[in-house]
Structure formats: C-alpha cells, structure tokens
C-alpha cells in the first residue's frame with residue numbers, strides 16, 4: 193500500500209472508553225419478561241378488524257354495481273349495449289342513449305385538465321423552488337383553500353362573474369382569432385362546454401398543485417445538487433432534477449384531478465347549458481352524465497326513463513374505471529424500468 | 537489537463553454563522569489533494585466554495601478570491617460556467633433514477649447543448665472506462681436505470697458523469713464514506729489514475745485513505761485551515777500540535 197511509502201504514520205485505533213456493563217443473567221432465568229404468545233390475541237383482533245374493513249369496502253362496491261345493473265335492466269333490454277353510443281335522448285318517445293353525456297363528461301374533463309395542469313404545475317414549481325420564504329406558507333394555504341370551497345359556490349360565481357366575462361370578452365376574442373379551428377364558432381352564449389371546462393379547471397388546480405408540490409418537495413436535495421454541479425441553470429435544474437424525478441407522482445395528481453372533474457355535478461350543471469347535443473364548437477351547450485342524473489331524476493316519470501338514468505350512472509362508473517385503468521397504464525409506462533422507490 | 541487552484545482569504549457564511557475563516561491555499565495541478573478534519577469543521581463548505589455550489593444554499597455567501605487556472609471563480613464569470621469546468625462527486629451517490637446509465641453519463645453534455653450522437657457514444661464509453669465501470673454495464677447501458685446499480689457502481693457512475701464534460705478539476709466530498717471496502721478500493725485506484733490528467737480535491741474522513749491517494753493534505757479545524765503540506769509531512773511530522781492530536785486519534 194502507498195501508506196508504507198510514507199514511513200510509519202502514527203495512526204492508532206480508537207481507545208475503548210469504558211467497559212460495557214455486565215447484564216445480570218439471573219432475572220432472565222427466573223421470570224421471562226416477555227411471555228410467548230401474549231401478542232397473538234390482540235394481533236388477531238386487529239387483523240380481523242382491518243380485514244373486515246377491507247371486505248366492507250369491496251362489498252360496498254359490489255352492492256353498488258349490482259344495484260346499477262339490476263335497476264337499469266329495463267333500459268338494457270330496450271337498447272342493448274348500443275345504449276352507450278346512441279345520441280338520442282327523447283323522454284317523450286322513450287328513446288334513450290348516453291353518448292351525448294359521455295361525450296360531454298369526457299370533453300369538459302379533458303378541457304379542464306388541459307387548462308389546469310400547466311397552471312397547477314407552474315404554481316407548484318413557484319411555491320417549492322422560487323417563492324420567497326415569507327410568501328410560501330400563505331400561498332400554499334390559499335391554493336389549498338380553493339379545494340375547500342363548495343362546488344355550488346363555484347357555480348354561482350361562474351354564472352354571475354365568469355359567464356358574462358366569457359360572453360362579452362373571451363369568446364368573441366377566441367372566435368375572431370381561433371375561429372378557424374372550428375372549436376370556437378357560433379354564438380358566444382357564455383354558457384356552454386367552455387365555461388364548464390374552465391370552472392372544472394379552477395376546481396382541479398388545487399388538487400393537482402398540492403400533490404405536485406408534495407412530490408416535488410420529496411425529491412431529495414442531492415438530485416438538485418447533482419444537476420446544479422453539472423452546470424445547469426435554474427430552469428434546467430428544475431426540469432431535469434425535480435420535475436423529471438417527480439413525474440410519476442405528478443401524473444398521480446393529475447389522475448386524482450381527473451377523477452374530481454369526471455364526477456363533478458353542481459358547478460358543471462349550472463354553466464354547461466344542459467342540452468344533450470354534440471357539437472364541435474366549445475361555445476355550444478352540452479350535458480354531462482352526472483348532471484343529467486341530478487337534473488332529471490326527480491322528473492323521470494316512466495320506468496324506462498328511470499332505468500335509462502340509472503344506466504347513465506353505470507356508464508359514468510365504467511368511464512371512470514376505464515380512465516383510471518388507462519391512467520395506471522400511463523404511470524406504469526413512465527415508471528417502467530425504475531426501482532419501486534427511487535431515493536438515490 | 538488539470539489546472540491549479542489558488543485560494544486567497546476565503547470566508548464563508550451560512551446566514552450569520554461563519555463556517556470558513558480566512559482560508560488561503562494553493563492546490564497544485566494534476567495532483568490529488570486531501571482535505572481532512574473532524575465533522576463540521578468546514579471541509580464540505582470549502583470544496584463547495586471552489587465550484588460555487590455553496591451559494592446555492594439559501595442565505596449562504598462567501599468572500600475572498602479563488603483562481604482556477606486563468607479563471608477568476610468569483611469575479612466576472614457566471615457560476616454556471618464555473619461548474620461546467622469543475623466536476624463534483626458527492627458523499628451519497630446521486631445518479632438520476634429516471635435516466636438510463638447512458639443518459640446519466642451524457643446528462644452534463646446534453647445540458648451543454650451537445651447532441652451529436654456518435655460523439656456522445658464515444659464520450660460515454662470513454663468516461664465509463666475511465667471510471668472503471670464500462671465492463672460491468674456495457675450490455676445494459678440503455679436498458680437499466682442509474683439507480684439499479686449497487687452503491688459502489690452508482691458512485692463510479694457519478695464519477696463518469698462528472699468526467700464526461702472533461703472538467704479540469706474534480707471535487708470529491710467523502711466519495712467512499714458510504715461504500716464497502718472493495719468499492720472503496722476501486723475508487724481509490726481510480727483516483728490514482730485520474731490525477732495524471734485532472735486536479736483532484738478529495739474530502740475524506742479516513743486518514744489512511746488520504747495517505748494512500750493524496751500527495752498533499754490540508755487539515756481543517758473549526759473552519760480554519762490549520763496546516764497544509766505534503767501528505768507525508770502531515771502524517772509523520774506535523775508542525776502543529778492540533779494536527780498531531782487529530783491524526784493520532786486524540787480527538788475528532
């Protein structure tokens with residue numbers, strides 16, 4: 193070793209400081225402190241308790257699905273699986289199809305994500321990486337507070353403030369400059385798919401941004417330093433060292449936000465226009481699955497009508513499941529090849 | 537080729553507490569220089585001042601003069617530019633877990649806007665060979681993530697990542713403190729080879745390690761540089777009583 197070449201370095205090992213205390217062994221022989229088997233009974237009770245909680249949840253889902261299926265049998269017999277893709281919704285002639293509602297739910301939710309995700313990630317990046325310390329707490333708290341506002345309040349605000357703004361300024365502007373896309377044409381009513389998407393986006397931002405903030409905070413400081421030490425600028429550091437590491441978690445937050453958007457009823461009903469139509473333009477009114485159930489349940493006079501509404505509920509359930517499966521696949525494809533917990 | 541580092545009257549603070557007091561030191565080019573001292577004496581702070589990583593800590597600041605070859609580190613050059621010319625290896629291996637082994641090594645070059653595939657391939661291979669990792673990973677370069685390697689391999693991957701940008705100086709902050717003896721041996725061997733072409737500053741807790749790899753050693757205590765000399769001199773006939781107490785294990 194090289195160290196021999198240096199002569200004899202005066203290195204000595206650590207000196208023992210005190211003798212370890214000798215444990216008396218007599219007590220252990222006479223009365224063992226821990227009796228074998230003692231922990232079995234409480235463990236068994238605990239195990240049973242949590243097991244029954246788990247079974248309860250499964251049972252609950254089972255009952256809900258069973259109810260949805262049996263209560264929609266009438267409509268199922270009348271229209272078959274085509275129910276989900278029919279565009280007619282004519283209670284007078286008892287012709288029912290769920291497609292306009294499926295379409296409305298998907299389009300308004302996706303529109304909400306398109307608007308909300310960049311904003312939410314931007315907010316999270318600002319709060320975790322750039323915000324002066326004195327502003328951090330209050331900004332984080334305010335964003336989270338947005339999630340606690342009841343959706344009917346959002347609906348009211350949308351009707352009295354947002355919709356007039358859309359009608360007077362935003363929609364005419366969009367029609368003039370982006371009308372050629374076909375997405376922004378027709379009469380700017382204010383109320384319609386665009387309004388629903390925007391109000392959903394506002395409701396989704398706090399969810400996505402608080403989760404994004406959590407996962408960004410959880411990215412180890414060493415990752416940031418690794419990128420900085422390579423000569424990265426601040427933005428490169430955030431992109432490579434933070435967002436890239438947090439992307440699976442951010443996707444998880446987006447999925448939760450999407451879940452909220454798919455099921456949101458009140459605020460959407462108040463601004464979407466409630467017309468079972470499919471139009472390319474986002475200015476046109478639409479309808480969602482949750483809204484039609486809430487609005488028409490009390491006036492569903494015939495059995496087939498009622499049964500069709502329950503089947504719309506079944507459709508909402510299925511769409512939610514499918515979207516969640518797709519989202520899981522997306523997360524899986526992003527994290528593929530990575531160790532389960534990347535903490536390096 | 538490596539360049540020398542000339543540090544004059546360097547002071548560093550974390551908020552109001554001063555972590556380094558008036559450090560002046562001449563780190564010679566193409567040699568390994570060890571920095572030793574008890575925990576909390578400012579070793580990490582010192583090396584982090586050399587590539588201006590110190591100032592990335594909120595409220596931290598530094599004064600004094602650091603010259604790296606022709607370059608004035610604290611005057612007239614952007615921190616980003618400095619860090620591109622100085623490689624750094626951290627105590628805890630920190631490969632990018634979402635990137636493949638290849639992308640980990642290429643990360644620094646890509647940050648610099650370097651995208652020529654063929655040259656990238658060459659540099660990645662050369663860097664991994666330099667860090668003695670090539671044979672172990674050459675078949676899974678693009679398939680495996682940087683975090684899937686063992687601790688010692690991860691640390692060598694980090695060394696490869698630092699070397700890929702052809703730095704003039706390599707700073708290593710206790711690179712072996714989390715590694716087993718075999719990985720430690722490999723990295724020490726590596727340092728031995730690297731110092732022919734790079735200037736290396738290595739912080740270490742392990743005095744045998746300092747004596748094995750470094751020609752020069754600086755002893756820090758409570759934020760002050762107590763003694764800086766040839767490693768042999770420091771470990772055999774130190775001129776300061778405190779250095780002697782430390783290396784004979786009387787404190788620290």
Ligand SMILES: Nc1ncnc2c1ncn2[C@@H]1O[C@H](COP(=O)(O)OP(=O)(O)O)[C@@H](O)[C@H]1O
Pocket residue numbers: 550555573574575576577578579580581582593
């Ligand atoms: N991020 C920080 N914020 C405040 N004080 C710090 C920070 N990092 C280190 N210090 C302080 O600076 C001094 C030197 O620390 P450091 O350079 O990490 O020591 P070493 O690497 O020799 O163990 C210590 O007293 C430590 O408490």
Ligand SMILES: [Mg+2]
Pocket residue numbers: 579580581709
């Ligand atoms: Mg340290």
